[in-house]
Amino acid sequence: MPEPVIQVTDLVRDYPRPRTSLFRRAPVVHALRGVSFEVRAGERFGIVGESGCGKSTLLRILAALDRATSGQVVVDGTDITNLPERRLSFLRENLQLVFQDPMSSLDPRMRVRDIIAEPLVVQGHPASGDRVRELLDAVGLPPNAGDRYPHQFSGGQRQRISIARALAPRPKILVADEPVSALDVSVRAQVLNLISDLVDELDLTLVFVSHDLSVVKHVCDRVAVMNAGQIVETGTTGEVYATPAHPYTRRLVAAIPTLARALTGTTTTDLLKGAPT
Amino acid sequence: MSDVLTVQGLTVSVRDVALVSDVELTVGPGERVGLIGESGSGKSLTALSVLGLLPEDVLAAGSVRLSGVDHELIGADERRMSRVRGRHLAMVFQEPMTALNPTMRVGDQVAEAMLIHRTRSSRRAARIAAAELLELVQLPGVMRTYPHQLSGGQRQRVVLALALANDPALLICDEPTTALDVTVQAMVLDLIMRGVAARESALLFITHDLAVVATVCQRVLVMYGGRVVESGPVTEVFTRPRHRYTEGLIAASDLESADSGPADVGLATSAPRRLPTIPGNVPPAGQFPDGCVFRNRCAHATETCATLPPWTGTPTQGFACHHPAGASDA
Amino acid sequence: MNRRLNPSLIVGGFIVGLIVLIALLSFIWTPYDATLVDSSIRLAKPSWSHWFGTDKFGRDILSQLMVGARTTLFVGLVAVGVAAVIGVPVGILAAMTPRWPSEVIMRSNDLLLAFPALLLAIMFGAVFGASTLTAMIAIGIATVPSFARVIRSGALQVMRTEYVLAARAAGRRPVPIAVRHVLPNVVSLITVQASVSFAIAVLAEAALSFLGYGTAPPTPSWGRMLQESQEFLFSAPRLAVFPGLAIAVAVLGFNLLGDGLRDRFDPRLEDRR
Numbered sequence: 054m055p056e057p058v059i060q061v062t063d064l065v066r067d068y069p070r071p072r073t074s075l076f077r078r079a080p081v082v083h084a085l086r087g088v089s090f091e092v093r094a095g096e097r098f099g100i101v102g103e104s105g106c107g108k109s110t111l112l113r114i115l116a117a118l119d120r121a122t123s124g125q126v127v128v129d130g131t132d133i134t135n136l137p138e139r140r141l142s143f144l145r146e147n148l149q150l151v152f153q154d155p156m157s158s159l160d161p162r163m164r165v166r167d168i169i170a171e172p173l174v175v176q177g178h179p180a181s182g183d184r185v186r187e188l189l190d191a192v193g194l195p196p197n198a199g200d201r202y203p204h205q206f207s208g209g210q211r212q213r214i215s216i217a218r219a220l221a222p223r224p225k226i227l228v229a230d231e232p233v234s235a236l237d238v239s240v241r242a243q244v245l246n247l248i249s250d251l252v253d254e255l256d257l258t259l260v261f262v263s264h265d266l267s268v269v270k271h272v273c274d275r276v277a278v279m280n281a282g283q284i285v286e287t288g289t290t291g292e293v294y295a296t297p298a299h300p301y302t303r304r305l306v307a308a309i310p311t312l313a314r315a316l317t318g319t320t321t322t323d324l325l326k327g328a329p330t
Numbered sequence: 331m332s333d334v335l336t337v338q339g340l341t342v343s344v345r346d347v348a349l350v351s352d353v354e355l356t357v358g359p360g361e362r363v364g365l366i367g368e369s370g371s372g373k374s375l376t377a378l379s380v381l382g383l384l385p386e387d388v389l390a391a392g393s394v395r396l397s398g399v400d401h402e403l404i405g406a407d408e409r410r411m412s413r414v415r416g417r418h419l420a421m422v423f424q425e426p427m428t429a430l431n432p433t434m435r436v437g438d439q440v441a442e443a444m445l446i447h448r449t450r451s452s453r454r455a456a457r458i459a460a461a462e463l464l465e466l467v468q469l470p471g472v473m474r475t476y477p478h479q480l481s482g483g484q485r486q487r488v489v490l491a492l493a494l495a496n497d498p499a500l501l502i503c504d505e506p507t508t509a510l511d512v513t514v515q516a517m518v519l520d521l522i523m524r525g526v527a528a529r530e531s532a533l534l535f536i537t538h539d540l541a542v543v544a545t546v547c548q549r550v551l552v553m554y555g556g557r558v559v560e561s562g563p564v565t566e567v568f569t570r571p572r573h574r575y576t577e578g579l580i581a582a583s584d585l586e587s588a589d590s591g592p593a594d595v596g597l598a599t600s601a602p603r604r605l606p607t608i609p610g611n612v613p614p615a616g617q618f619p620d621g622c623v624f625r626n627r628c629a630h631a632t633e634t635c636a637t638l639p640p641w642t643g644t645p646t647q648g649f650a651c652h653h654p655a656g657a658s659d660a
Numbered sequence: 661m662n663r664r665l666n667p668s669l670i671v672g673g674f675i676v677g678l679i680v681l682i683a684l685l686s687f688i689w690t691p692y693d694a695t696l697v698d699s700s701i702r703l704a705k706p707s708w709s710h711w712f713g714t715d716k717f718g719r720d721i722l723s724q725l726m727v728g729a730r731t732t733l734f735v736g737l738v739a740v741g742v743a744a745v746i747g748v749p750v751g752i753l754a755a756m757t758p759r760w761p762s763e764v765i766m767r768s769n770d771l772l773l774a775f776p777a778l779l780l781a782i783m784f785g786a787v788f789g790a791s792t793l794t795a796m797i798a799i800g801i802a803t804v805p806s807f808a809r810v811i812r813s814g815a816l817q818v819m820r821t822e823y824v825l826a827a828r829a830a831g832r833r834p835v836p837i838a839v840r841h842v843l844p845n846v847v848s849l850i851t852v853q854a855s856v857s858f859a860i861a862v863l864a865e866a867a868l869s870f871l872g873y874g875t876a877p878p879t880p881s882w883g884r885m886l887q888e889s890q891e892f893l894f895s896a897p898r899l900a901v902f903p904g905l906a907i908a909v910a911v912l913g914f915n916l917l918g919d920g921l922r923d924r925f926d927p928r929l930e931d932r933r
Contacts, residue, residue, distance in 0.1 A: 103511035116829050138833075145831030158822035162844040168823075171840075172830035207611040208369075218826065237368035237612050238538060242582035242605035249603050264511060271585040271603055308516035313586050315544030316565055321523045324516035324545070 059092040064124035084110040086282040097259040099269035102279030108262050149219035153231035155211035159203035166199030172222045188217040209240035228260045270294045278302045334500050334532040340392035342375045347616040350375050350556045362533040364547035370615040372556035373536050377504050382411040417447040420493035424505040426485035430477040437473030443495040463491040483514035497529045504536045552576045555623030562647035572649040575624045581606040669920025675913025683729040692720035695878045724880040731881045735796050739861035740854045742800025747807025755815030769805045777802035785873040799864045803857045810853045814846040855918035859911040866907050882907050
């Protein structure tokens, strides 16, 4: 059994909300209420949940872009929970992110080659043109794409640029936050294939976050289902999808419309099965 | 023959660039028709033309007729259109926040929708009817709340109540659940279905999601590059697609059968999780090729595809492709 | 589509360009020496030799207006320069710091915003001596808050984007993020704000000179020309009309330029058909 590369123990994150009154205490939002899980090396781990379930907060803490209120995150044997920024450089090289919105994830005022080279420059590696061309090639973009600006590309192409940037420092862990939810169906398949191929070729550990269980099932080996700041169910994607144990997961699985089920006569009322009435 | 909506030769253009070309579309009484397409397909522009809500510099030509309305909708002035909208024709858009007035209580807005078109005799009757409608979309007791106090799904249900207020002959939904969570989507879809069924309203449902269309609609039109490339009954189009674009789209979105065999392949094995793809990207609006709009991404394209493929089949079931899928058994 | 060259941008750019040209021209040529006193032609009406006439000292009005354009531009540059050099970093800082320090910065900003600009300039003049420079530094400082506010809101938007998140995840430190990502993406806001502040500064200089706290004689200034015309408002209104018109046109020009630039750079309009 391979070593866990990510080990999350009892993670809690509370946000103070802006005060509504001078005299009452600021209300608190419990974004994460004791989340624990492990991701092993080379695994494809999915996190599924609907908006507000805490999955984005969890990702930010994993990437040390936010601090936990309590609990522990261990990445590659190092506890990153309270590490100061200057000692996080191993994480900044080894864990990279791909975001949801292909519009806002690339700086509109930078050329693509500078965008892709940014993580390299930050970490003091020489950012050679060769490496940038190699990365462009790996994500299926032409070499001259480097000279252009993000707005000259379509959504799918921009998501490829995002992936190239994430791969630049040769990370071990790729964290993808809803990487295909903003894409057209015909382009979504291309990007999913690309992520799959790269994870295999480069031996990456993948953490894939999505609201769409059917996409996670396609991409990942194991999945954690989140609801209201907690993980309600963990298991292999096949198991969770076929025989969901937790009531919330059951509701979630039932609610996903699929072509195959629709063609066999599933109605919108069936989608509501498992919902509390 | 008495279709609720009849669209003929609809063309929408901006400064001589055609964004929608020659769209033919009919929706029968009580029928649920889906309009499916990706970005730039022209599906939303088609809906907006029917509603007469195109932006100022966007021009529509062709014919749009609605049963019960004795004039052409294309080119009708705002005064006439406002009598049609919300009465014969109602709509639900993707973003529910912008469809509601943030400074008005939810109940008042629903009641007002009925008073505008005088479908209720008094303010009192309208308020009672509004409360009933809100209960129908499972939002009891929200009469006195403001839109910002509701969640996205709840707001969309208010918009639906608003749309159904005057028992419209046709309800148009443009990506009504795209911004919602899956479980909320299920509920809103179900309410839409029940709403139109109870009123025997016809439904024109616009989305990019094949599975949603297959669940909700009886008939579907596939749009790409501003043209209807295929249409027919849902089961027919989705099980035996003829146009190469429809074929590719279905394959690319079918996550289920791509995971060959049982998906439970265990840990650390990397199954060949590849999806069939359509090569290339969706061109920006107005930059689709001449002839067959799909030919620059199509594996079957030949020189003949440089000419516009004719419509094969009946007006309600057919396709426009020179090299259709499954041609041998046709 | 003509959004890149909208009418505001063209007209504003033309007016501002014209003022710059006239100011430059005045270095090498004016019809007369703008400070030359000739009592034989006091209060002369417009004529072929003096197009706009002369003032109470017999100085050529056109020449004074031309040299005055220099003062106006100088004034604008200093005031906007001061405002931008302080306001932009303060705005970006306020956007990038956590809640408490950011609150402190913005509230002190509000305090300064509430302080009348002219009063500040008069106080500066009283302490450091009335001159164009002190007046303009004061006006510049008084414009800092509005600059900081606009830049802060723009910078906040940039800070919320995923590319900043990606840069942080790659290990970029705050200062490089500010320089590489935030600043380039608020440049359009800075340009727009600068041209609007320019107009405000020109007006403020005119007002201060009118009150006697601005440009000291004999340097020609549109505002002082206006002040000196006071006593002849009924006998020779042209003395007030020409500098007044110059100020109005210049302010209009900079405001139009600001509007035009805003339309040109508005990200909501960019890349949309």
